[in-house]
Amino acid sequence: MDRVQSPLIPLVGKLIQNNPGTISLGQGVVNYPPPEQAIASLQSFLAESNNHLYQGVTGIEPLKAVIQAKLATDNQIEINHQNSIVVTAGSNMAFMNAMLAITKAGDEIILNTPYYFNHEMAIAIANCYPVLVSTTKDYQLDIKALSQAITPKTKAIVTISPNNPTGAVYSADSLQGVNDLCRDRGIYHISDEAYEYFTYDGAKHYSPGSFPHSEAHTISLFSLSKAYGFASWRIGYMVIPQHLLMPIEKVQDTNLICPPVVSQYAAMGALKTGIVYCQQHLPQITRVREIVGNQLRSIPHLCQVSSASGAFYFFLKINTKLDDLKLVKQLVKQYRVAVIPGSTFGIENGCYLRVAYGSLQPSTAKLGIERLVIGLQDICS
Template sequence: MVRNIISERGSELPVSTMGKLISIAAEDKSVISLGPGEPDFDSPKNVIRAAKRSLDRGYTHYSPPAGRLKLREAIAKKLSKENGVKATPNNVIVTSGSTEGILLALMNTIDPGEGVIITDPGFLAYKPAIELLNGVPISIPLKEEEGFQLSVDRMQDMVIPEKTNAMILNTPMNPTGTVLSKKTLEEVADFAVENEILVISDEAYEKLVYSDAKHISIGSLNGMEDHVITLQTFSKTYAMPGFRVGYACGPDNIIKSMSKLHIFSSISAPTVSQMAALEALKGPQGAVGRMVKEYDRRRKMVIRRLKSIPNFFCMEPKGAFYAFPNISEFGMSSLDFAKFLLEKAKVATVPGTEFGSHGEGYIRISYATEYGKIEEALDRIDRVVSKI
């Protein structure tokens, strides 16, 4: 028999229930999936053309680890103009999606045993990323009755001074659809400065905000430029998840050090994707507006429909493309409820516990799926839950 050489790090990574549910949904054509975490739209045509053109022109080589200069210039301009985040090409690094940006940022800020604050519920990749680096995730519960906004008081109680180096902040938030308010962000900023904590601000859904909500980059707040790494991505805004391209902007020394590490993770983000990303930023922006408008149309329908289903309670999500209804009245765990919907209604959703133990009592519904399919899925859910 072959000796088991899989590291504890690898073998202890959690097996995602979401992955399993999505595979079942993909195999059974009668299932409608409200599981996806990626846009259902194709990438804009001008972006695809730019990618093809750059391949024909021989952009098939490595790029500099920090990213191509022209792209970093365009990103710095975008961050300064649209987000109020002071940026120059020297404090920007282009990464293979923000997933790699998160990992590089964490690699640079924590040593084994050091803490990183995250939210519960929160994006499911944060905790394993911290644990892979032998860091300690410090989960701050979010409460529905507080609009899933982050409570700094609660955070204060859980932080071990000098052992907590960083926090990952996510707005608009996956899975709750919360857009953090200016008040919350100002409190977090004061807390971070007082406790010398670096804020890793994951703004993957920055453009997907609706109604009266406004996205604010915490890096734009007074005095925060030395305390924040801002992470954004082309995956959601431009429907380009398969291109694997995102970027981070932060203090020069941290970005320099991330670029050094980048050589050992992927050398550089894919060159063809960087050329496509440059077109996405510099070319026409009409596609973004159209996608946001369509997400908003679906969002309104989802909220209206969920409100009409007995025992479903859903706070109005104002960002990203998720609703996070409370299903605790049904007396089943989140996992059992998601399984029930999959078996009886043939609708795939994600149990709230995938996003942390405080996601118990909720399911995540994604509206990154065609309007008609979402309607049909909600009809089916309505029918089966009325029989419980």
């Protein structure tokens, strides 16, 4: 546990709490609630007394049937004898399940940098080691560098598309390249797709689990937290090779026994509304994205903003020699605006900040990003 970094989100949350009036551009959540159908489905849960007892380790069958239909329609992933669905308490748990199922102490997992910090933390908790591979200047995958990073101890390459923290969206060719590399080298491709519906400017999301002959080495992770405003309900799911089902059942039965059944009923209601529920909220998120992006691009002498065609993040390179965490604290205390330091995402050279905009109304986004720009101008000029 000494090797596991402390989570920065609670730390920044404490800073916000101690500085009332702070606008958070920190945590990655959306500003809309779950669909009405999700709440209505709770009546079905309450109507059946057996629902208060333990249920299936990998999820209740009615929910898995809904997920199977969603995967076929939205992801072009077919569930057959070669793979299985496992419902989890969020996609973070799905990633932890995968780590414990496919590794032994001392193994290596390849992460593209900047990485999602909870992935790096889970690898360390499993007593394994992250191998960090740089992405391109636009935060796209470097297939050659990934290939060169594989060793006899490598168990998987992790991709996140759309990406947290950069907002990058990977092309089908790029993801196919990683998937083929994993197949050829006898390792797993772990694909985190929590932001699958959040794309802009014509960008398209692709699921590696849909590629031909990918079932035996692809682990796909999904979440309801973002698309359905479901963060606290803690429901996600994973599609795994069939040969991993028993190891993951062992992990999940020990850690959770079964996914929370009340949340699974809510998830059934949410998933039945389909992608259209998220899509009806995307225009407002797109407007907020434009407000934030335009303000950030107005100060090119202070920060570099890479193209971000997915998720709801901008990853900024700040032109300063200041420590990123020190800058974050100063922005909260003096300018009442909160962001996340880039070092928590594995960036050690330079000062980087992640700006999250998914939870903001346009008026709040305008005020928050104005505070950030003024703060950067005052501190870093």
